[in-house]
Amino acid sequence: MNMINAVNIHKQFNQLExxxxxxxxxxxxxxxxxxxxxxxxxxxxxxxxxxxETINKGTIEIEGDTLVTDSGDGTIKYVAEPxxxxxxxxxxxxxxxxxLFPHLTVLENIIEAPITVQGCKREDIVPRAEELLAKxxxxxxxxxxxxRLSGGQKQRVAIARALAxxxxxxxxxxxxxxxxxxxxxxxxxxxxxLAEEHMTMIVVTHEMGFAREVAxxxxxxxxxxIVEQGLPEDxxxxxxxxxxxxxLQRVVY
Amino acid sequence: xxxxxxxxxxxxxxxVVTLQMFFATIVLSLPLGLLLxxxxxxxxxxxxxxxxxxxxxxxxxxLMLQLLFIYFGLPFLPYIGIRLDDYPAALLAFVLNxxxxxxxxxxxxxxxxxxxxxxxxxxxxxxxxxTMRRIVLPQVIKRVLPPVSNETITxxxxxxxxxxxAMNDLLRTTRAIVQRDFTTMPFIVAAVFxxxxxxxxxxxxxxxxxxxxxxxx
Numbered sequence: 001m002n003m004i005n006a007v008n009i010h011k012q013f014n015q016l017e018x019x020x021x022x023x024x025x026x027x028x029x030x031x032x033x034x035x036x037x038x039x040x041x042x043x044x045x046x047x048x049x050x051x052x053e054t055i056n057k058g059t060i061e062i063e064g065d066t067l068v069t070d071s072g073d074g075t076i077k078y079v080a081e082p083x084x085x086x087x088x089x090x091x092x093x094x095x096x097x098x099x100l101f102p103h104l105t106v107l108e109n110i111i112e113a114p115i116t117v118q119g120c121k122r123e124d125i126v127p128r129a130e131e132l133l134a135k136x137x138x139x140x141x142x143x144x145x146x147x148r149l150s151g152g153q154k155q156r157v158a159i160a161r162a163l164a165x166x167x168x169x170x171x172x173x174x175x176x177x178x179x180x181x182x183x184x185x186x187x188x189x190x191x192x193x194l195a196e197e198h199m200t201m202i203v204v205t206h207e208m209g210f211a212r213e214v215a216x217x218x219x220x221x222x223x224x225x226i227v228e229q230g231l232p233e234d235x236x237x238x239x240x241x242x243x244x245x246x247x248l249q250r251v252v253y
Numbered sequence: 254x255x256x257x258x259x260x261x262x263x264x265x266x267x268x269v270v271t272l273q274m275f276f277a278t279i280v281l282s283l284p285l286g287l288l289l290x291x292x293x294x295x296x297x298x299x300x301x302x303x304x305x306x307x308x309x310x311x312x313x314x315x316l317m318l319q320l321l322f323i324y325f326g327l328p329f330l331p332y333i334g335i336r337l338d339d340y341p342a343a344l345l346a347f348v349l350n351x352x353x354x355x356x357x358x359x360x361x362x363x364x365x366x367x368x369x370x371x372x373x374x375x376x377x378x379x380x381x382x383x384t385m386r387r388i389v390l391p392q393v394i395k396r397v398l399p400p401v402s403n404e405t406i407t408x409x410x411x412x413x414x415x416x417x418x419a420m421n422d423l424l425r426t427t428r429a430i431v432q433r434d435f436t437t438m439p440f441i442v443a444a445v446f447x448x449x450x451x452x453x454x455x456x457x458x459x460x461x462x463x464x465x466x467x468x469x470x
Contacts (some may be wrong), residue, residue: 052372089378099373102470103391113377116387147469165377 001064003028003169003200008070009048010057011041018044020224021058026169029198033211033232036221037247042204045221046173049202050088054078062087063168089117092162096174098154100146106133106157107142110164118165125164132160136190152183156190163194170194172203208251212236220244260430260439267426268446274340274412274422275450278347279405285348286355291385293360304356311353317414320346324418339418351408358400362393395465402458406451423447 004026011019018041026032034042047053049060051067057076060067065087068078078084101109110129114120133139136156146154155175162170172191176184188210195201195214205211211218211232218235220228220243228241239245293304311319324342328334337345366389374384413424421429427443 050376052375085378085380088376091376093376095369095373097369099367099369101370101373101388101392103395103468112387113374113379116383117378145468161377 002026002061003030003063004049004202005061006049006058007060008058009045009055009060011044011048011053012056018224019048019055022221022224022226024219024226026200026202028200030217031195031199031201031215032203032217032219033215034202034204034219034221035206035208035211035247036227040221041224042221043173046171046202046204049171050091050093051078051084052093062090089165090167091169091171092165092167093171093173094155094158094162094175096177098146098151098158098178100154100158100161102146105143105145106138106149109146109157110161113161114164129160129164132163133157135163135193136160137186150183151179152186155179155187159187159190159194169200169202172201172205174204174206176205176207206251208236208248220247222247256436256438257442260442263426263430264423264439264442264446267421267423268450270415270420270422271409271412271424272450274343274347274415275409277344278351278408278412281344281348282351282355283401285352287359289352289356290359290363293356294363308353308356311350312357316346316350316411317417319350320414320417322346339415339420343415343418343420347408347411351404354404355401358397358404359393362397363389365396366392392470395470398458398462398465402454405458406454409450409454410447 002025004024006022006024009019009022010017022041022045024032024045034046036042044053048055049062055068055076057070057074059069059076066079067084067087068076071077079087101112104112107126107129110132111120111122111125114125114128115122130139130142133142136159138153138156138160141149141153141157146157149157159170159175175191176187179187184207188207191201191203191210192214203211203215213232215232217229218232219226220235220239220241222243228235228239228244234240235244236248239248289304289307292300293308295301320343323346324337324339327342328336370388370392371384374388379387412422415422416425416428419425423443423446427439430439431437
């Protein structure tokens with residue numbers, strides 16, 4: 001069974017066609033890096049997987065459960081909202097802008113959803129949250145508010161917060177793009193750790209070094225399409241498509 | 254000094270009327286304002302527009318006119334015409350009027366919360382209600398405290414409008430004494446009473462703002 005099976009995804013914003021029929025299936029434990037120029041649709045595609053954006057055409061299944069289907073007559077049908085919520089909860093997401101809750105402390109940020117959504121007891125989830133904080137190296141920040149943290153620390157809290165829901169898949173939407181260069185390392189380290197634990201991950205990124213070293217598969221997107229995909233050594237070492245080659249020559253890494 | 258002590262009992266009685274009207278209005282209009290704000294930003298166009306018209310009506314006409322209409326005009330309306338006593342009529346006018354202002358304050362507060370907060374909550378599996386209750390509204394409270402504080406202080410003074418319904422609040426009682434004794438001293442005492450009430454409110458809101466200052470955005 002595939003963790004994610006997305007077929008022929010189309011997405012339009014008004015007249016602008018952002019995704020022109022993207023298909024992707026993801027196996028358990030795979031780490032996929034999606035690279036490509038700005039505006040190529042890679043973030044939009046990621047956001048379609050957990051219905052932050054609704055698609056115009058195509059089908060998405062998460063761990064065998066249908067999130068949205070093509071009804072054949074050109075329209076699509078999402079499953080009912082409670083069911084969609086349950087399905088999408090299996091995917092944790094980390095955003096470029098962190099989206100931590102500023103009125104909650106670091107610990108409260110992590111335990112909020114397990115308590116309100118999963119109905120966990122506070123005394124059961126706090127030790128787990130502390131474990132996650134230790135894992136991302138922020139045990140000493142347990143009781144501070146997000147505004148007191150650096151960007152890299154914020155992003156590590158965001159990772160811990162997503163993991164507290166015990167997701168089967170983690171989606172990363174340019175997790176280091178809003179960070180000062182010297183802070184990206186600590187976030188990438190936390191992500192690398194996750195990959196070593198065989199978490200299924202899709203990472204939209206501009207960090208070519210990370211894509212090359214950590215990903216099992218690299219996907220190059222341009223202009224709303226998947227241009228090329230394969231093993232990192234192939235995509236980076238000997239890209240088959242001229243557009244891929246051109247892009248890789250332009251980015252410095 | 255003896256004179257001032259002598260007029261204190263009736264002025265305190267008037268203050269009780271003022272405070273009753275004030276607290277009843279606050280307790281009812283804040284939650285109503287929040288509900289109206291949520292309706293105003295609702296996806297249901299008809300609901301949103303209806304609330305828009307409501308807010309326009311109650312912010313667009315004088316509070317005094319609303320008071321007079323509800324007390325004197327409402328009984329003559331066909332079908333829905335009811336006669337209200339002075340206290341319920343005044344309370345209804347104040348609640349409807351202040352709820353309209355609070356609705357706009359809350360609406361602006363809710364809409365000032367970054368979209369990323371909704372997305373962060375959504376990907377954690379929260380429903381709309383959970384997102385509002387646990388994530389958005391707690392942050393809105395911090396942002397709307399200054400304007401709400403402003404409106405609340407205005408309300409203390411607006412309660413004096415109920416004199417048109419011949420209700421004996423602090424100001425009407427004061428005027429009666431002034432006309433009886435031919436001295437302006439009661440006005441000064443009444444001013445001090447109002448100043449004390451607004452001072453207590455100012456302190457209260459400062460305390461609240463301090464409480465919410467534990468986090469920055």
